[in-house]
Amino acid sequence: MSILGWTTFWVIATFSLYIGIAIWSRVTSTKGFYVAGQGVPTVANGMAVGADWMSAASFISMAGLVSFMGFDGSVYLMGWTGGYVLLAILLAPFLRKFGEYTVPDFVGKRYYSNYARVIAAIAAIFVSFTYVAGQMRGVGVVFSRFLGELVEPLAAGLGVEVITIGVIIGMAIVATYAVLGGMKGITYTQVAQYCVLIVAYTIPAVAIGYSMTGSPIPQVAMGEVLPALDGLQQELGLDMYSGPFANLSMLNVFAITFVLMVGTAGLPHVIVRFYTVKTVKSARWSALWAIVFIAILYTVAPAVAMFSRYEILQSFSDLGAMGMLESPRTSWVQTWAATGLIETGQWSEGMSANALLSTIDRDIIVLATPEIANLSPWVVGLVAAGGLAAALSTASGLMLVISSSLAHDVYGEIINPDASEQKRLKVGRGIIFVAIIGAGLLGIYPLGFVAEVVAFAFGLAAASFFPVLVLGIFWKRCNKEGAIAGIVTGLSFTFIMIILMRAHVALAEFGITEPVFDSFLGINAQGIGLIGMILNFIVTYLVTMSTPPPPQEVQDLVEQIRYPRTLTKDELSEAASS
Amino acid sequence: MADSTPEIDRETYWRTLMRRTLILLVVWFITGFVLSIFLAETLNAINFGGIPFGFWMAQQGSIFVFVSLVLIYAIATGQLDKQAGVEEDGDATSAPGAAH
Numbered sequence: 001m002s003i004l005g006w007t008t009f010w011v012i013a014t015f016s017l018y019i020g021i022a023i024w025s026r027v028t029s030t031k032g033f034y035v036a037g038q039g040v041p042t043v044a045n046g047m048a049v050g051a052d053w054m055s056a057a058s059f060i061s062m063a064g065l066v067s068f069m070g071f072d073g074s075v076y077l078m079g080w081t082g083g084y085v086l087l088a089i090l091l092a093p094f095l096r097k098f099g100e101y102t103v104p105d106f107v108g109k110r111y112y113s114n115y116a117r118v119i120a121a122i123a124a125i126f127v128s129f130t131y132v133a134g135q136m137r138g139v140g141v142v143f144s145r146f147l148g149e150l151v152e153p154l155a156a157g158l159g160v161e162v163i164t165i166g167v168i169i170g171m172a173i174v175a176t177y178a179v180l181g182g183m184k185g186i187t188y189t190q191v192a193q194y195c196v197l198i199v200a201y202t203i204p205a206v207a208i209g210y211s212m213t214g215s216p217i218p219q220v221a222m223g224e225v226l227p228a229l230d231g232l233q234q235e236l237g238l239d240m241y242s243g244p245f246a247n248l249s250m251l252n253v254f255a256i257t258f259v260l261m262v263g264t265a266g267l268p269h270v271i272v273r274f275y276t277v278k279t280v281k282s283a284r285w286s287a288l289w290a291i292v293f294i295a296i297l298y299t300v301a302p303a304v305a306m307f308s309r310y311e312i313l314q315s316f317s318d319l320g321a322m323g324m325l326e327s328p329r330t331s332w333v334q335t336w337a338a339t340g341l342i343e344t345g346q347w348s349e350g351m352s353a354n355a356l357l358s359t360i361d362r363d364i365i366v367l368a369t370p371e372i373a374n375l376s377p378w379v380v381g382l383v384a385a386g387g388l389a390a391a392l393s394t395a396s397g398l399m400l401v402i403s404s405s406l407a408h409d410v411y412g413e414i415i416n417p418d419a420s421e422q423k424r425l426k427v428g429r430g431i432i433f434v435a436i437i438g439a440g441l442l443g444i445y446p447l448g449f450v451a452e453v454v455a456f457a458f459g460l461a462a463a464s465f466f467p468v469l470v471l472g473i474f475w476k477r478c479n480k481e482g483a484i485a486g487i488v489t490g491l492s493f494t495f496i497m498i499i500l501m502r503a504h505v506a507l508a509e510f511g512i513t514e515p516v517f518d519s520f521l522g523i524n525a526q527g528i529g530l531i532g533m534i535l536n537f538i539v540t541y542l543v544t545m546s547t548p549p550p551p552q553e554v555q556d557l558v559e560q561i562r563y564p565r566t567l568t569k570d571e572l573s574e575a576a577s578s
Numbered sequence: 579m580a581d582s583t584p585e586i587d588r589e590t591y592w593r594t595l596m597r598r599t600l601i602l603l604v605v606w607f608i609t610g611f612v613l614s615i616f617l618a619e620t621l622n623a624i625n626f627g628g629i630p631f632g633f634w635m636a637q638q639g640s641i642f643v644f645v646s647l648v649l650i651y652a653i654a655t656g657q658l659d660k661q662a663g664v665e666e667d668g669d670a671t672s673a674p675g676a677a678h
Contacts, residue, residue, distance in 0.1 A: 066637075071618070071633055071636060071637075073637075074614065074615075074636035074637050077636070077637055077640075077641065078610050078614060078636065078640050078641070081640075081641045081644050082606065082610045082640065082644050084644065084648060085602070085603075085606045085644050085647050085648060086606075088647075088648040088651060088652075089599050089602055089603075089647075089648070089651050090599070093655075219638060222629070223627045223628040223629050224628060226628060226629050226633075227628055242622065242629070242630045242632075242633035243619075243622070244615075244618045244619055244622070244632065244633070244636075245619075250615060250616070253615050254611060254615050254616075257610065257611070257615065258611070261610070279666045280666060281656060281659070281665065281666065284651065284652040284655060284656070285652050287648055287652070288645075288648045288649055288652050291644060291645050291648050292645055295641050295642070295644070295645050298641055299637075299638055299641055299642075302637040302638065474596075562592060563588065563591070563662075563664040564659055564664055564665055564666050565664050565665060565666050571588070575588070
């Protein structure tokens with residue numbers, strides 16, 4: 001079978017699996033809908049966190065970024081794993097003890113204020129919506145490259161683009177299991193999606209590593225490839241691949257890594273997954289499984305990055321740019337040039353390696369690697385299905401956060417607190433359906449500005465949620481005035497800084513081509529959330545200390561969430577008097 | 579729950595947990611930032627199985643350490659729960675809202 005045949009096979013097989021799970025996991029209660037009845041087994045939850053977390057960005061884009069950035073690409077590898085240490089030891093077990101359904105739930109109750117709850121709900125929706133746009137682009141990229149030929153006649157018949165068809169099919173699948181099964185449907189589909197994506201990601205890496213070095217473990221194989229790659233880089237006049245700070249200053253590598261870690265721990269769609277397990281103890285263990293499952297992909301990614309860079313540079317060194325256009329050994333150049341993601345029009349005899357690399361879109365590295373290494377068509381098709389699994393699983397987790405923020409926090413707790421269970425479930429289902437259509441539209445008509453903001457969702461989460469959640473657990477004295485002032489300061493500082501530094505990217509057509517400034521104290525837009533977070537902590541502290549302490553029942557709540565078992569009234573009053 | 583007297587009281591439990599959390603965070607910081615970023619250039623002079631050590635820490639080693647930290651936390655805190663008699667009853671699901 002051809003690549004097209006195999007891709008069609010894998011996509012139909014995996015999509016049917018997801019629909020099967022949707023039918024099996026229908027729910028009838030709001031508890032089932034929002035937190036899967038709090039009955040998700042520990043290991044399954046770890047896998048679901050993995051799929052929820054590993055988005056189109058992790059699967060499709062990350063290895064490509066690392067491949068182009070060398071050492072400096074470590075910001076993503078460490079940033080997106082190190083955050084789980086913070087999540088596991090500072091947040092997950094305590095938020096699980098708190099119970100309830102959403103992150104705004106915690107903010108609203110801990111800071112005894114519906115005002116705080118609404119701010120948190122708005123921040124959750126904002127972060128999630130910007131994030132979801134990236135997932136839909138991922139679905140579009142996979143469809144246009146791998147299923148373009150198949151979908152083309154249909155798209156032409158309807159007078160729309162191939163990407164549109166891809167996004168609509170993806171949305172229909174997510175709608176089926178998210179509307180029917182809510183969190184339960186999403187959880188078990190994510191378990192399946194994790195398996196699909198991790199197999200799809202590792203098989204090519206194992207095959208390539210084995211053929212290049214004889215070692216089937218990519219993490220080991222990269223030890224042998226790196227010296228060869230560094231040698232090749234030197235020969236072609238490039239910086240050492242393993243040398244730090246070629247693209248980013250040390251300060252920016254530090255700031256970005258820190259922001260990505262803290263932002264990861266503050267993302268509502270990840271936190272809420274820890275509400276779905278049975279006990280505090282299983283929240284701790286599912287955090288472990290989550291980071292284990294994530295680490296499998298994240299330690300393979302730098303190997304994939306290295307292998308593909310080596311193959312590309314080796315072909316370039318052997319054949320030259322013009323040779324790569326014609327040689328059967330590099331047929332991937334032509335297939336990807338057809339999608340416009342390699343600008344071969346700029347290639348010329350005697351061009352430098354750097355110039356050649358700059359014409360290749362970073363997003364294609366993972367998807368093109370099996371072709372670059374000439375693996376069989378079934379592997380290429382499987383990678384496409386894996387990319388779709390990564391994008392759809394993250395999209396569905398985000399959809400649930402948007403739906404629960406509106407249906408539970410805004411409608412159920414503030415607008416109509418007396419609504420019946422049936423009514424709430426209906427509203428939840430309705431909103432998730434509308435949110436999916438909204439996300440689909442963002443995928444079909446991508447807004448330049450939204451795409452630009454996605455990269456900064458972490459900075460916004462780091463500067464808003466993280467300090468309030470951590471202080472809410474570890475500092476009893478922290479009060480509502482402090483928390484609200486802190487969130488508002490951190491969020492607005494970070495948001496304004498990002499606009500000042502990056503708005504020119506989206507506004508180029510209006511004649512604004514220069515940023516107001518490039519960096520603040522030497523930190524760029526991606527890392528600026530670090531300053532926002534520090535400001536949040538300082539403001540929260542100062543305002544809290546100059547206003548009255550929180551009421552006794554809130555202090556009892558904080559005492560209560562620190563211990564796995566439920567404390568008795570006597571124990572609470574004893575703790576309060578000491 | 580309290581069929582036997584716990585070895586430590588709840589105040590000690592919380593203090594111990596905070597001390598351990600702090601230690602884990604210090605290790606997290608040293609691994610992720612000091613070794614993998616601030617000292618990366620210096621450590622790259624050390625050859626670690628063909629790979630410069632600073633680079634290996636930033637792209638592999640730090641991730642292994644992060645996994646270990648979460649593992650240590652889950653085991654140690656589970657034991658601490660038992661010593662202080664604050665673990666949950668069996669597999670009982672604590673209901674949402676049980677905390678308040």
